[in-house]
Structures are given as C-alpha cells and as structure tokens.
Amino acid sequence: MSATARKTAPLPDDIRARKGGAPLVSLTAYTTPMAQMMDAHCDFVLVGDSVGMVLHGLPSTLGVTMEMMILHGKAVKRGLSRAMMVVDMPFGSYEEGPEQAFRNAARMMSETGAGAVKLEGGVSMAPTIAFLVARGIPVMAHIGLTPQSINTLGGYKVQGRGDAAQALMADAHAVAGAGAFAVVLEKVPASLADKVTEALPVPTIGIGASAGCDGQILVVDDMLGLFTAFKPKFVKRYATLGEQGEAAIAAYADDVRNRRFPGPEHVFADTTAAKPGDKA
Numbered sequence: 037m038s039a040t041a042r043k044t045a046p047l048p049d050d051i052r053a054r055k056g057g058a059p060l061v062s063l064t065a066y067t068t069p070m071a072q073m074m075d076a077h078c079d080f081v082l083v084g085d086s087v088g089m090v091l092h093g094l095p096s097t098l099g100v101t102m103e104m105m106i107l108h109g110k111a112v113k114r115g116l117s118r119a120m121m122v123v124d125m126p127f128g129s130y131e132e133g134p135e136q137a138f139r140n141a142a143r144m145m146s147e148t149g150a151g152a153v154k155l156e157g158g159v160s161m162a163p164t165i166a167f168l169v170a171r172g173i174p175v176m177a178h179i180g181l182t183p184q185s186i187n188t189l190g191g192y193k194v195q196g197r198g199d200a201a202q203a204l205m206a207d208a209h210a211v212a213g214a215g216a217f218a219v220v221l222e223k224v225p226a227s228l229a230d231k232v233t234e235a236l237p238v239p240t241i242g243i244g245a246s247a248g249c250d251g252q253i254l255v256v257d258d259m260l261g262l263f264t265a266f267k268p269k270f271v272k273r274y275a276t277l278g279e280q281g282e283a284a285i286a287a288y289a290d291d292v293r294n295r296r297f298p299g300p301e302h303v304f305a306d307t308t309a310a311k312p313g314d315k316a
C-alpha cells in the first residue's frame with residue numbers, strides 16, 4: 037500500500053514485508069511541523085540522533101542524550117498520524133549490553149510512542165538486537181558508516197570498500213539474523229549495497245548507498261537546504277530554504293530599520309469601531 041493511501045501507521049512487519057517491492061520512503065524529523073509535512077509522503081520517519089548536529093550545533097552525534105531523543109521523539113509523534121516513527125538510540129545508551137539497551141529502549145518506546153528503535157552496529161550488536169526483539173521492541177539496524185563510531189572510524193568515510201566488503205556483508209547477515217526488521221546502509225559502495233540488498237531477507241534503507249536499496253532515507257534539513265554547514269555527496273538538495281530564510285530575515289531587518297514594518301494592517305486602533313474584516 038502506498039504511503040498516501042494508508043490511514044494508520046504501518047507496523048515494523050509491514051515495513052519488513054515491503055522487501056523487494058515499491059521503494060520505502062523515509063526522512064528524518066525532529067519537530068512537530070516537519071513531521072506534519074512528511075506524514076502523508078513517508079512510510080516511516082526517523083527521529084535521528086543527527087538532531088544534535090542539525091538542530092543543536094553539536095560537532096558530532098556523540099553528545100546526544102536520551103533526554104534529547106525523548107523530547108524530539110514526543111514532538112515528532114504529535115505530527116504523525118500515518119507514518120511509523122523510529123527513534124535513534126543515542127551514543128552510550130545501549131552499547132554496554134543487552135540489559136542496558138533494553139532498559140533505555142523500553143523507556144524510549146513508552147515515553148515517545150515510537151514504533152521501533154534504531155541502533156548502530158553489526159556483528160557486535162547482534163546479541164543486543166535479538167534480546168530487544170525477543171522482548172517486544174522492534175529494531176532497525178544501521179551498518180556501514182556508523183557516525184557514533186567516528187572516533188574509531190577516523191572520519192565520515194565510505195565503508196566496505198575492497199576487502200572490507202566481507203565484514204560489511206557479515207554485519208548485514210548478523211543484524212538480519214538477530215531479527216532486525218530493516219537495515220540502514222550508510223555510505224557504502226553502490227555495488228556492495230546491491231549485493232547486500234539481494235542477500236538479505238529484510239529491506240535495506242540506503243543513505244549514500246544505492247538506488248537498488250529497498251528504501252531511501254535522508255536528513256530532511258539537508259534535502260531542504262536548511263542545514264548547510266556541510267553537504268555529504270549523497271545529499272540531493274530539493275529546496276534552498278536556508279538561503280530563502282536568510283533573504284526573508286534580511287528583508288525584515290531592512291523594513292524595521294526603515295520603519296516599513298509594522299504596517300497599518302499589523303497594528304491596532306484605540307477604538308472598537310473596527311472596519312469590516314478587522315480582527316480584535
């Protein structure tokens with residue numbers, strides 16, 4: 037079923053069932069109005085830990101906390117009626133082991149109303165994914181470039197080139213075998229993304245991966261041109277809202293400095309004998 041024909045949010049199993057079918061559409065969102073804009077057009081919406089870099093000015097995703105993810109998760113949920121919401125588990129909230137991951141993921145699910153959580157990692161995270169899934173928490177996996185590991189990866193580089201392809205394929209099989217209902221593939225060679233997509237029984241969601249993936253995701257502020265501090269090669273700009281916003285702010289500043297704003301239509305008379313159409 038298309039995102040627009042649907043009346044209620046799909047379940048993780050509905051997303052899983054889209055393997056090999058019409059491409060899954062997703063974007064990140066961090067606020068209610070952005071969630072409202074994409075609700076009719078996306079199969080699922082991710083409250084990404086990219087929120088730290090995009091909305092809070094942090095230098096990486098490492099400083100993002102459970103409290104931040106819960107606050108933004110609640111805001112996004114209020115803007116959705118048809119798309120499923122997935123929330124990123126932040127750095128440090130799940131890596132200690134399955135028990136820590138369950139405790140924090142359960143809190144994330146109950147406090148935000150998310151349909152699933154996403155966590156970064158492959159083979160090493162498989163036991164944690166299996167533990168969560170066995171206890172009722174649907175998990176979306178995220179392999180390839182995993183930004184929470186920036187300090188060991190040494191930069192936001194392409195992952196899985198050359199000999200590293202086998203390890204990436206092992207990560208993909210491990211997370212799918214552990215019960216993840218979908219797998220995000222970030223910044224991997226397109227040919228490898230296609231092989232993983234063919235090999236896995238669950239949908240692959242590409243970001244800097246391949247048009248052959250079972251779905252795509254982007255950071256919404258990137259595709260709208262609102263976030264401009266950097267632009268990964270995988271970003272396609274569908275709008276230039278940052279530029280348009282700055283031009284609008286410059287026009288406002290000019291109006292204020294020249295007393296063109298507020299105009300007569302923006303101010304109030306000292307009488308209730310209002311003209312027709314006036315608001316109190």
Ligand SMILES: Nc1nc(=O)c2c([nH]1)NC[C@@H]1CN(c3ccc(C(=O)N[C@@H](CCC(=O)O)C(=O)O)cc3)CN21
Nearest residue numbers: 085086089090097183192193255258263266267268269
């Ligand atoms: N705005 C935004 N978009 C993202 O896709 C994103 C975030 N933030 N924050 C969390 C992670 C970090 N991600 C990244 C960050 C950088 C590149 C990247 O390709 N960087 C280029 C250009 C960097 C630059 O121009 O400064 C690189 O060559 O490293 C990729 C993914 C993906 N996620």
Ligand SMILES: CC(C)C(=O)C(=O)O
Nearest residue numbers: 064084085086220243
């Ligand atoms: C880019 C997506 C996959 C993500 O993890 C995020 O926005 O945090």
Ligand SMILES: [Mg+2]
Nearest residue numbers: 084085086124
């Ligand atoms: Mg993330």
